[in-house]
Amino acid sequence: MAINAETFFLDDRAGGTLQHRIKRFVVDGVLSGRFQPGERMPSSRALANRLGVSRITVTLAYTDLVADDYLTSRGRSGYFVSDTAPAAPSFPMEDLRDTTEIDWSRFLAHRPEPPDAVTRPSDWQSYPFPFIYGQADPTLFDSQNWRLCALQALGQKDFDALTSDQYERDDPLLVDFIRRHILPRRGIKAAPEEILITMGAQNALWLAAQLLLTQRRTAVVENPGYPGLRDILAQTRCHTAHVDVDAEGLNPDRLPETLDVLFATVSHQCPTNATMPVERRRALLERAARDGFLIVEDDYEFELTFERSPSPSLKSMDDAGAVIHVGSFSKSLFPGLRLGYLVAARPFVAEARRLRGTVLRHPPGLVQRTAANFLSLGHYDAQINRMRGAFQRRRKLMQTAIAEHGLMPAGDMTSGGSCFWMCAPDHVDTADLARRLYARGVVIEPGAAFFQDPAQGRPFYRLAYSSIASARIPKGIEIIADTIRQLD
Amino acid sequence: MAINAETFFLDDRAGGTLQHRIKRFVVDGVLSGRFQPGERMPSSRALANRLGVSRITVTLAYTDLVADDYLTSRGRSGYFVSDTAPAAPSFPMEDLRDTTEIDWSRFLAHRPEPPDAVTRPSDWQSYPFPFIYGQADPTLFDSQNWRLCALQALGQKDFDALTSDQYERDDPLLVDFIRRHILPRRGIKAAPEEILITMGAQNALWLAAQLLLTQRRTAVVENPGYPGLRDILAQTRCHTAHVDVDAEGLNPDRLPETLDVLFATVSHQCPTNATMPVERRRALLERAARDGFLIVEDDYEFELTFERSPSPSLKSMDDAGAVIHVGSFSKSLFPGLRLGYLVAARPFVAEARRLRGTVLRHPPGLVQRTAANFLSLGHYDAQINRMRGAFQRRRKLMQTAIAEHGLMPAGDMTSGGSCFWMCAPDHVDTADLARRLYARGVVIEPGAAFFQDPAQGRPFYRLAYSSIASARIPKGIEIIADTIRQLD
Incomplete structure (x- = not known):
């Protein structure tokens, strides 16, 4: 040009x-x-x-x-x-500016240290055996209909409205669909004013943490638990207590005496896949009412239940309004969309809306409307069914290969989802295992990042089947088993 | 369905x-x-x-x-x-949940009070005379080519990559275009690692404030200044000093003895439109070097300069790397897009990227790529030219009508932009004037929200011509003049 x-x-x-x-x-x-x-x-x-x-x-x-x-x-x-002009060096602007005059450590010194992130190669798509979690599988996504829905949102009729600055409002069509068709699947009845659209679940969890936590407050998280929460909580500088989970998820009896906010993955514990039984849920809500704490429920992947009906969400049992329910379209549509939502009592949603407004105003209007079109034309249901079918097939292949090669599951293998929580023999450090597997074209997620004490996570690893083709599964599992054997 | x-x-x-x-x-x-x-x-x-x-x-x-x-x-x-089923009440879910059991004031009590926002009717599009600022004008936007660019981004080739979770990365095509074609117009040379894509300028300003300010630090803002900044600074609980601007914008001699971060609109003061002369810019950078503070430059609307070439940005004169430059596509493309960027030294951009990752991961990939396509196909330049032409015509009509009806400009009327900063007679409260004008179909923005002390802003108001058709301008100005006369 x-x-x-x-x-x-x-x-x-x-x-x-x-x-x-x-x-x-x-x-x-x-x-x-x-x-x-x-x-x-x-x-x-x-x-x-x-x-x-x-x-x-x-x-x-x-x-x-x-x-x-x-x-x-x-x-x-x-x-x-000129086509033969003197060439630019490979990092062209590297030397053009000297920024050493500013003592950045002085200005940025109060930032907490970055916690360990899950090690994931950013070019995972080029690995033949990507047992990677939380990424899109383009072979399952109905991109044809998504394109049509995007075109509809881009049509002159919608376009004028969607290109405006919406200040703090959300797309009413998307809110309406969530309210009438998604939340009821989780047993939740909510008014439009109780729903806020967010930039993925990450953003919803961040908003909740920012609004509810300070240096003088205590958050409780599950151990092992969702690693993304650590960065979010570190920013609030709150006290954080870790509660070990068991085969039934979080045990309310193990909660500390005083806490302000509990972050929990109730229907589907991250990363163990445990489903909390109804009795524990009741006990949890009773504790919350008695001790006056709030619960942020990260209801991820509820769509991906195979062998039994999804249990209703904790929020559906929450008569007191103490639960902040977080949902996401990252799994059911695609993660690059950055769309999620939170459902909570009006005073909380009003504050969260205001905070979101200050941070970023609102998720882009065209993105919200495209999703609303896709959902309301029924493509969402078709999409979920297609994913369930494919994941169930992959899951069976995984289970067979895991049994055949003698790998050890460490979590619930019946409650669906898109991954297994696994355990290597005691002498294996899965961070080391992961590095060796990368060299053989296999991506797994080592367990350390999920634990309060990374050493606890040493033998664990997560194997997801949401982005790997069925045909690659047996060979991938075989390579993992072979690599573990070599570490003997 | x-x-x-x-x-x-x-x-x-x-x-x-x-x-x-x-x-x-x-x-x-x-x-x-x-x-x-x-x-x-x-x-x-x-x-x-x-x-x-x-x-x-x-x-x-x-x-x-x-x-x-x-x-x-x-x-x-x-x-x-049934089509004749008993009807839902108008606020259907209102009574279904009782959330009064939670003492929300306890949980949300530490939030600062909401400052006064600029009063703007959310249905401004239905007003015949919308002198509203910062909204899209669908008659000027090339939605046809935007649609084609969106389709290209939605094509199978790009789609697979764009739907993935990008963790903290930006679209390299968009970064490259900004680096090679937009920043040079502001006299800025930057490496890709010195650029971060944000959810509009709002998000860039928020990130800068979060990273640089604490309870123990002092921010300086312009008075009058951008109202959105107040909420952003309130969240950091920093000390805020207000410095009055004059016809040449901010005067470096009036800065307080100690400060940590200065937020300034240098090329185009918000809301007075004053352009800071080069001597003052030099003095400002010298003060920053001497006293060790940083400057966040909100370089909004640089594209809309008519009567003279745009002056280079403050960042272009910044050899020390003390300036954090903030730009936006809200004016040149459309605000609902929620795309902007910041340009700063590497250590700062790395931290800002990490913080953005925690808050929302990244702006949606499809939105970034659509914008990159639109820009790189040259539509951006055509768009800017079309807007400049239209705004210049509207501006002339505004000036003529303002002179004819004896309205008083309060700011620079030569430096372009998309609005005039105006002053009503002393006895007029422009908040009251705005309410009266809404009833007559005219939207103006009262001045109070721009000032540290809202009472200072009482006689001022902002008149934008970015969303009003040329043909409506004379009548709109006439109604404003007539309404002011009625207040005599």
Whole structure:
């Protein structure tokens, strides 16, 4: 494309003739990679106007640059960056600015240290055996209908409304669908004012933590639990207590005496997949009422239940309004969409809306409307059914291969979802195992990141089947078993 | 659409026969607005399976509901919600949950009070004379090409990559375009690692404030200044000092002795439109170096300069790396897009990326890629030119009408932008004026929200021409003048 004359600013401080300064600007543009081979330079007239110099000055600078092979002249078409121009170094701007004058540690010093993240190669798509969790599987997503829904949202009728700044409001069509068709599946009845659209579940959990926690408050999280929560809680600088989960998830009897907010994955514990029985749920809500704490329920993956009906959410049993329910479209649609929601009492939703407004105003209108169209045309149900079918097949293959190769499950294998929680022999450090497996094209998630004390997670790992093709599963499991054997 | 059997949960606690509980669930669904007239009920077989009851139980419940006109039977097509079913009340779920058991003031008490927001009717599009600021004008936006670019991003080739969870990364195509084609217009050279994509400028300002400010630090803001900043700063609980601006924007000599972060609108002061002269900019950067503070430059609307070339940004003069530059596509594309960026030194961008990751991961991939396509195909330049042309025409009409009706400008009328900063006679309270004008179909923005002390803003108001058709301008200004006269 053409280089716009408006991008030209001559540096008054550098000295030299105007012609030299123009030359220097072009050379710098080429060497820094801003101007790329084949791009057309501004006409001498346009650049002369822009810079307030004579055309001849520009032409002389250009002629010089042709002589140095920065530019080529194509007669009446004008001047272009030469295809053989001196090349930009690979990190082009690296040396152009010196920012060492600022003591950034002074300004950024109060930030908490980054906790260990789950190790995941960012190019996981190029691995033949990606047992990676939480990513989209393009072979299962109905991108054809998504495209049609996006086009509908882009149509003139909707477009005008959706391109406006919505201040703090959400798309009423999306809220309505969630209220009438998604929440009822979780046993939840909610008014529109009790629902807030968020940038994925991550954003919903973050909003809840920000509103409810301070340095003087205590949060309780599950151990092992969702690693993303740690960063979120660290930002609030609250006290955090970890409660070990068992085969029935969190045990209300093990909660500390005083707490303000409990973060729980009730229907489907992350990462063990345990489902909390109804009696424990009742006990949990009674404790919350008695001791005056709130519960943030991360209701992820409820759609992916196979062998039995999904149990209703904790929120559906919450007569007191103490539960903040968090849902997401990252699994059922795709994670790059960044759409989720929270459902809670009005005073909380009003504050969360205000905070979201300050942080980012609102999730993009076109994204909300595209999702609303997709959902309301029934593609969501079809999508869930397709995913359930595929995941169930993959799950069977996983179970067979896991049994055949003698790998050890560490969590519930009956409650659905998109992954298994596994345990390696005692002498195996799964961080080390994961590194060895990457080299053999297999992606697994080591367990350390899920535990309060990373050492506790040493033998554990997570094996997801949401992004791996069925045909690859037996071989992938075989490689894992083989690699573990080599560590004997 | 059809009502899914999975949305049925019978309340075990409520008692009654199964048939009665099914009936009650349907009645509740209709009265609460979750089930709408014409929607098809699950088949008796599907619902019986779902609930683990016999088909006859479901059929008997349905038959009863037909008798009560909640449902109608259409023979073999099944049962539907009756078109004449008892109507849902207008706020349907209002009484279904009692959340008064939670003392929300205890949990939310530490939140700062909401500051006054600019009063803007949310249905401004239905006003004939919307002198409203910061909204899209659909007549100027090239929605046709935007649609094509969205389709391209939705194509199978891009789609697979864009639907994944990008963890903390941005779309490299968008970053590259900003780096090579947008920042150079502001005189800024930056490496990709010095750029972060944000959810609009709002999100960029929020990230900067969160990273740099604490209870023990001092922020300086312009008075009058951007109202959105107040909420952002309130969240950090920092000390805030207000510095009055004059016809040349912020005066560096008036800065307090100690400060940590200055928020400034340098090229185009918000709301007065003043452009800071180069000498003041130099002085500002020298003060920053000497006193060790950082400057967050909100470079909004730089594209909309008419009568002279845009002055380079403060960031372009920043050799020390003390400036955090914030830009936005809200004006040049549309605000509902929620896309902006920040440019700063690497250590800052790395921390901002991490914080953004915790809050929301990343702006949606499809939105980033659509914008990247639109920009790189040259539509952005065409768009800017079209907006400049239209705004310049509107601006002339505004100036003529303002002069003709004797309205008083209070700010710079030469530096472009999309609005004028105006002053009413002393006895007029523009909040009152705005209310009267709403009743006559005219939207203006009263000045109070822009000032530290709202009383200072009493006579001021902002008149934008970014969303009003040229033909409406003379009449709109006439109504404003007439309404002011009535207040004499």
